[in-house]
Amino acid sequence: MLQAINISKEFPGVKALNQVNFTFYPGRVNAILGENGAGKSTLLKILTGVYTEYDGEIKLNGETVSFSNIKEAQNAGIAIIHQELNLIPELSVTQNLFLGREILTPLGILDATKMEIEAKRIFEKIQLNVSPKTLVQQLKVGEQQLVEIAKALLCNANVILMDEPTSALSDKEIDNLHRIIFELKKEGKTIVYISHKMDELFKIAENYTVLRDGNSIDEGEMKDTTENDLIRKMVGRDVLIDKKCTQSQFENTILKVGNLNLIHPNDKKRKLLHDISFELKKGEILGIFGLMGAGRTELLETLFGMHPANSTYSLEINQKNVLHKKPKEAIENGLAFVTEDRKTEGLVLGMDISSNISLTNLPVSGFLEPSKEKNASKNYIEKLRIKTPSEMQLCQNLSGGNQQKVVLAKWLATNPQILMMDEPTRGIDINAKSEIYNLIKELAADHMSILLVSSEIPEILALSDRILVMAEGKIKACYLAAEANEDKLLKSALPD
Amino acid sequence: MTISLNHPLIKKSQSLIALFLLCLLFSLLSDKFMTSANLWNVLRQISVNVCISVGMTLVVLMAGIDLSVGSVLGFTAAVCAGLLKNGLAFESLDLFVGFSVLGAILVSILIGLALGLFNGWVITKFSIPPFVATLAMLTIARGLTMLYTEGIPISNLGAEFEFIGSGWILGIPAPVWISILMVLIVLFLTKKTTFGRYIYAIGGNERAAFLSGININKIKLAVYGIAGMMAAVGGVLVTSRLNSAQPNAGISYELDSIAAVVIGGTSLSGGIGTVAGTVIGAVIIGVLNNGLVLLDVSPFWQQVVKGFVILLAVIIDKMNQKK
Secondary structure, three states, rough: OEEEEEEEEEOOOOEEEEEEEEEOOOEEEEEEEEEOOOOOHHHHHEEEEEEEOOOOEEEEEEEOOOOOOHHHHHHHHHHHEEOOOOOOOOEHHHHHHHOOOOOOOOOOEEEEHHHHHHHHHHHHHHOOOOOOOOOHHHHHHHHHHHHHHHHEEEEEEEEEEEOOOOOOOOHHHHHHHHHHHHHHHHOOOOEEEEEOOOOHHHHHEEEEEEEOOOEEEEEEEEEOOHHHHHHHHOOOOOOOOOOOOOOOOOOOEEEEEEEEEEEEEOOOOOOEEEEEEEEOOOOOOEEEEOOEEEOHHHHHHHHHHOOOOOOOEEEEEOOOEEOOOOHHHHHHEEEEEEEEHHHHHHOOOOOEHHHHOOOOOOOOOEEHHHHHHEEEEEEEHHOOOOOOOOOOOOOOOOOOHHHHHHHHHHHHHOOOOOEEOOOOOOOHHHHHHHHHHHHHHHHOOOOOEEEEEOOHHHHHHHHHHHHEEEEEOEEEEEEEHHHHHHHHHHHHOOOO | OOOOOOHHHHHHOOHHHHHHHHHHHHHHHHOOOOOHHHHHHHHHHHHHHHHHHHHHHHHHOOOOOOOHHHHHHHHHHHHHHHHHOOOOOOOOOOEEEOOOHHHHHHHHHHHHHHHHHHHHHHHHHOOOOOHHHHHHHHHHHHHHHHHHHOOOEEOOHHHHHHHHHOOOOOOHHHHHHHHHHHHHHHHHHHHHHHHHHHHHHHHHHHHHHHHOOOOHHHHHHHHHHHHHHHHHHHHHHHHHOOOEOOOOOOHHHHHHHHHHHHHOOOOOOOOOOOOOHHHHHHHHHHHHHHHHOOOOOOHHHHHHHHHHHHHHHHHHHHHHOOO
């Protein structure tokens, strides 16, 4: 049993956790719910020995513990599986598994055979069918996650913390993960599970803890609560996601893509995208659904001029033939691209909000106009409800949802005709999510055309006017919003 | 009222406080330190490093490095002196071109620009790490210097030229004026232009900058070009001060300039730092050199002390980042 008693943690200017209490039980999945910025990550960092200074007490099986580093937490049997995986791509799965706890021969030399045998044993247990010599970079995301779980099992962890483990997995991989969690539960392990996906929590979790603004709001058993009830506790008020599309007349074609092909940069024989053709109308939201690896991101990247050497296509924007050899040209032709990974592709984290927003639209004269920049960013902060003390706040200090809003603002500031969004609500909380949904709908009502890539079926269904389904680099189906449903989308998205 | 050491104002002016303490220490230990003659001397000595270092700041802000500045300084200085003294003779055409002081300086700065652009071209065109590309230029430019001078100093360049390094204008040494001008130019670039903003963005997150439509290669070319030009300006100052271009002028100057940048608080991983910090960094190194000489510390010990000061500066910086 893992208990926290009156845990508080303060950062300069922010109280991240305020007298938080909870109990996690062995043999159960204990869900932590909360918006981004509610204090979940801080809590995990305290439990795993990353943050060593805090007020309050942590008890493991009745004894007070305090960890001064990650290793101590591991030795006490607490392991964490991060949202962003921490494996070294260039090393093999076995080398990753034993990193920092290598098995040595009596002479002090690495005992590769023994480690590979041990790796195989653990992989069998979690049904991971890869050779121990495989390099991590050759694995799919789902398989990499299993390697992380294997790592936790290897150090005999009794408490396993999982931070949004399914955000990047396909449904099949998710099922597999849930099955493994079920097995771990039977063995009496304590599972702590953070996820924004409600249906998933109701499927696998027994207990829940709700955090809001650093306070513990409620604890209880999943069977005694409902989805709406939990959302209300997380957000502090009712959230309604309007599932109906705004109907508008789509007549004018703004974007016409023909025979788009993309070959693999390192393997010229492999095609990542095959003969993709479609049209986008003015004011339309075109959803693009597919599983991981279907080629959705690559499609947007190609349109944005990020693969000039490996792609061929015909592209018409406003009846004008164009070719994008780099993002700059795509932007000049009215495209904007809200990329999937806001940390590595969207933002310069060490710069302030204002500089990030203006990065796409600084004056062509070459001279900065500080007052204009300030007003524009203040405007977006208000319009998109970015939570921040000022426009000079560094982006690295913002929560995920607010960072995503800054990325959006940065692209809206270019006045695009076509807004491409890749998983625009991935890893952000439900409140920011619904705000972004409403914004997307407003933009479309204002005649902006939107390409929306998402892995979340409810999101695609709620927003799109039309839905393309992709699998293995091809367009497999196209539905009008009215005729689409979850079953049809999933069936079309499965590879042959 | 108590003032915590973590107060943002104190953090911001940390290197300035360090400089103040250093000056205080030397003025207590030596009665020669706090004399106007000595202080002008210090400023004149550091003016070369200041010019190189403000250029280096732009490179480092962009998460790059330029190891070639010392050799570029050597070569441009030699060409400047050679043109002044011997002019350009085209024997086959029976043509001789003589150079005024301004003409020779302009040509040498253009050569600095060309060598810097070559660095940038190699780095952007072939995706070569800046460390390697500029290491190659370090050797190339030094070799060119030796070829051009045949290993012999070019001396006696005339009083007009000598004035740049040794003269006084309005009670301030001429080289100090020139270094102030260079600082102001780079300060303007970083604070007031989109070019400066793009440098910070590229250093902070190159991919995000590229996706925002910034022409990364153009900015990189320009930055390495500027670094080359600043090295050439430094070369003019050194040469006119000595009234002679030495074949080995500028050797290991890249290290002093990187040290100034780092002591000034610019992160070697890019995106964070200021020109003002670099200037303070250069002054700290200058004061340290000067003070240790006044105290009769052996030159070998001076190097040891300087090394530890660099380490100390980076460690303090790192500790601040963690908080």
